[in-house]
Amino acid sequence: MKIAVCLKRVPDMDVRFKIAPSGTAVDEAGLKFDISDFDGYAVEAALQIKEKLNAGEVVVISLGGDVVQETLRKAMSMGADRAVQLKADGTHVDSFAIASALAAELKDGGYDLIMFGRMSIDTAHGVTGAIVAELLGLPCVNAISKLEFDGRTAKMRRELEGAYELVECALPAVVTIDEGIARPRYPSLKGIMAAKKKPLETKPAQLPAVRLSLDALALPPERAAGRIIGEGTAAVPELVRLLKEEAKVL
Amino acid sequence: MSAHVLAFAESRGGELRRAALEAVTAARRIADARGGQVHAILFGAAGIGAHAAALGAHGADRVLVVEHAGFAQNNPEAVAATIAAKMSGYGACVATASATGKDVAPRVAAKLKVPMAADATAFEVKGEAITVTHPGYTGKILQSITLTASPAVLSVRAGAYLPVANAKAGEVEAVAPVADPAASRVRVTETAAGNTAKLDLGEAPVIVSGGRGLKEAANFSLVEALAGAFGNAAVGATRAVTDDGWRPHADQIGQTGRLVSPDLYIACGISGAIQHLAGMRTSKTIVAINKDKEAPIFKVADYGVVGDVLEILPVLTEAVKRAKAQ
Numbered sequence: 001m002k003i004a005v006c007l008k009r010v011p012d013m014d015v016r017f018k019i020a021p022s023g024t025a026v027d028e029a030g031l032k033f034d035i036s037d038f039d040g041y042a043v044e045a046a047l048q049i050k051e052k053l054n055a056g057e058v059v060v061i062s063l064g065g066d067v068v069q070e071t072l073r074k075a076m077s078m079g080a081d082r083a084v085q086l087k088a089d090g091t092h093v094d095s096f097a098i099a100s101a102l103a104a105e106l107k108d109g110g111y112d113l114i115m116f117g118r119m120s121i122d123t124a125h126g127v128t129g130a131i132v133a134e135l136l137g138l139p140c141v142n143a144i145s146k147l148e149f150d151g152r153t154a155k156m157r158r159e160l161e162g163a164y165e166l167v168e169c170a171l172p173a174v175v176t177i178d179e180g181i182a183r184p185r186y187p188s189l190k191g192i193m194a195a196k197k198k199p200l201e202t203k204p205a206q207l208p209a210v211r212l213s214l215d216a217l218a219l220p221p222e223r224a225a226g227r228i229i230g231e232g233t234a235a236v237p238e239l240v241r242l243l244k245e246e247a248k249v250l
Numbered sequence: 251m252s253a254h255v256l257a258f259a260e261s262r263g264g265e266l267r268r269a270a271l272e273a274v275t276a277a278r279r280i281a282d283a284r285g286g287q288v289h290a291i292l293f294g295a296a297g298i299g300a301h302a303a304a305l306g307a308h309g310a311d312r313v314l315v316v317e318h319a320g321f322a323q324n325n326p327e328a329v330a331a332t333i334a335a336k337m338s339g340y341g342a343c344v345a346t347a348s349a350t351g352k353d354v355a356p357r358v359a360a361k362l363k364v365p366m367a368a369d370a371t372a373f374e375v376k377g378e379a380i381t382v383t384h385p386g387y388t389g390k391i392l393q394s395i396t397l398t399a400s401p402a403v404l405s406v407r408a409g410a411y412l413p414v415a416n417a418k419a420g421e422v423e424a425v426a427p428v429a430d431p432a433a434s435r436v437r438v439t440e441t442a443a444g445n446t447a448k449l450d451l452g453e454a455p456v457i458v459s460g461g462r463g464l465k466e467a468a469n470f471s472l473v474e475a476l477a478g479a480f481g482n483a484a485v486g487a488t489r490a491v492t493d494d495g496w497r498p499h500a501d502q503i504g505q506t507g508r509l510v511s512p513d514l515y516i517a518c519g520i521s522g523a524i525q526h527l528a529g530m531r532t533s534k535t536i537v538a539i540n541k542d543k544e545a546p547i548f549k550v551a552d553y554g555v556v557g558d559v560l561e562i563l564p565v566l567t568e569a570v571k572r573a574k575a576q
Contacts, residue, residue: 011387013387013388013390013505013524013525014524016390017387017390017391019391026387026391037506038506093393093395094365095356095365095366095368096359096360096363096364096365096366097365099360121388121505121506122386122387123386123387123393124369124384124385124386124387124505125368125369125384125386126352126356126368126369127352127355127356127359127366127368128356130353130356130357130360131356131357131359131360133357133360134330134356134357134360134361135360139327139435139436140326140357140436141436142326142352142353143349143352143353145499158349159349159499159500160262160348160349160350160441161348161349161450161451161452161453161500161508162443162449162450162451162500163262163441163442163443164441164442164500165323165324165438165440165441165442166438166439166440166441166442167436167437167438167439168436168437168439169435169436169437170435173435173436178499179492179499179502179506179507180492180499210365211364211365211398211399212365212367212395212396212397212398212399213395213396213398214393214394214395215381215394215395215396216394217391217392217393217394218391218392218394219390219391219392220385220389220390220391220392223531223536223549223550224552225549226538226547226548226549226550226551226552226554227551227552227553227554228543228548228551228554228555228556229553229554229555230555230556231555231556231557232555232556232557232558232561232562233557233561233562233565235555235556235557235562236555236562236565236566236569237569239537239553239555239566239569240566240569240570240573242553243514243535243537243553243573244573247514247534247535247552247553249455249456249513249514249534249535250480250514250570250573250574
């Protein structure tokens with residue numbers, strides 16, 4: 001099975017972000033970057049499929065400046081066979097434009113399965129995979145938490161609010177990956193060494209005109225500072241009184 | 251550009267979802283700003299049209315009812331194809347960013363070859379443009395994005411536009427699906443209840459959530475008991491807990507799980523990792539119970555109680571029961 005995994009380089013979220021002087025970008029100074037969480041699950045799920053079938057190829061693709069090469073190498077150190085960088089400097093906010101560039105690369109790739117994380121952890125729009133599927137005319141199953149194959153039929157589980165659905169679809173197809181499917185492995189030293197020799201191809205991203213604008217970034221208003229009302233079970237009567245009389249939620 | 255707005259009215263198992271009323275409520279804002287009408291589009295098996303009245307009562311001037319046996323289960327391909335084909339008469343399409351809405355909206359945008367704005371917590375109509383606010387970076391950065399393409403396709407976060415009673419005609423128009431729902435390549439073979447909670451996390455006014463501080467999976471019974479005492483509460487969990495298999499992944503609240511804004515959120519044995527705060531910090535009132543008084547959860551808690559959650563929960567449960575009985 002030939003599998004493509006589209007992935008995004010994102011900053012570690014465990015920091016206090018600053019907005020760059022432009023007002024429309026996050027200040028990247030001092031930030032650490034890695035594969036976006038859900039994309040990492042997708043890489044792992046793809047590698048497990050390849051290992052189970054003992055055949056096929058896993059190709060990782062990322063759109064961005066040369067900094068994404070490091071992200072692609074990480075995926076290859078986990079076990080992906082080769083990588084494609086769709087070179088595009090700057091920040092990109094129009095998911096339709098990004099999806100168009102990805103679709104142009106994926107179109108003639110002969111992929112049986114195209115995988116995405118269900119959303120990136122930074123901009124968190126969660127629409128790119130489905131748009132790529134539509135542009136390629138492929139079926140798409142979003143936010144799957146399980147994936148098995150019965151011949152050329154993918155059998156999946158999708159989480160809904162308070163329920164789940166079991167979904168089937170013939171390959172080729174696009175899927176976006178939710179939590180729970182597979183925990184990404186850590187690259188082994190051997191994997192890291194091997195990744196240095198794996199092919200990483202760079203080509204210009206075929207980005208169409210951007211048709212939406214990112215006007216500004218802002219920091220959310222802070223909640224009022226927290227208040228500790230007491231300790232242990234002795235604080236319960238006061239808590240119940242406040243919930244009743246002040247917050248009026250009881 | 252048409253001033254009319256089409257709202258995706260999602261249903262499941264023949265029942266209307268609250269997300270449908272939220273989509274209509276959000277669509278109403280756009281239509282009212284432009285002097286247009288709101289039409290809701292409702293898909294389901296025969297009989298789904300009975301819900302048109304509820305959509306009318308919440309602001310739909312017209313309800314396009316698409317009945318077909320192939321819509322008994324989610325059928326995003328045929329739903330998106332039908333919505334996209336109908337969009338010529340509309341300036342905007344609004345869905346709620348629920349599991350179903352998030353699945354449908356980008357397909358519609360792609361079919362129409364327009365960009366879309368996803369998961370908006372607020373929006374503003376500025377003539378032909380719509381500017382949305384979307385929280386990214388685990389809720390720590392708000393993006394302000396303007397859509398100028400027509401039609402505008404957007405999804406609004408669940409809970410951001412609560413249903414408002416706003417009676418309109420709700421006249422029913424039967425519509426045939428554009429694509430044969432039976433021919434969709436993606437087939438839902440079964441829809442099943444995912445957890446035993448009566449109330450869904452997105453709809454419950456109260457959420458009681460547990461973290462590692464509960465020490466073991468069995469102690470979640472204390473969280474469930476407190477939720478039971480409220481009677482209108484759902485049970486949530488942190489990522490640490492769902493990763494360890496104490497609770498199903500579907501119960502996870504946080505940036506990578508459910509994003510919730512209940513009236514009351516009670517965090518039990520939760521330290522308040524950024525990933526968790528991103529999913530619940532917009533709750534109206536937050537209570538935290540944790541033994542570590544330095545835990546970050548106390549920075550966002552309106553009411554913090556320092557102590558052993560295993561001791562405090564049974565006492566709080568009894569106190570809530572007494573308060574409810576009054």
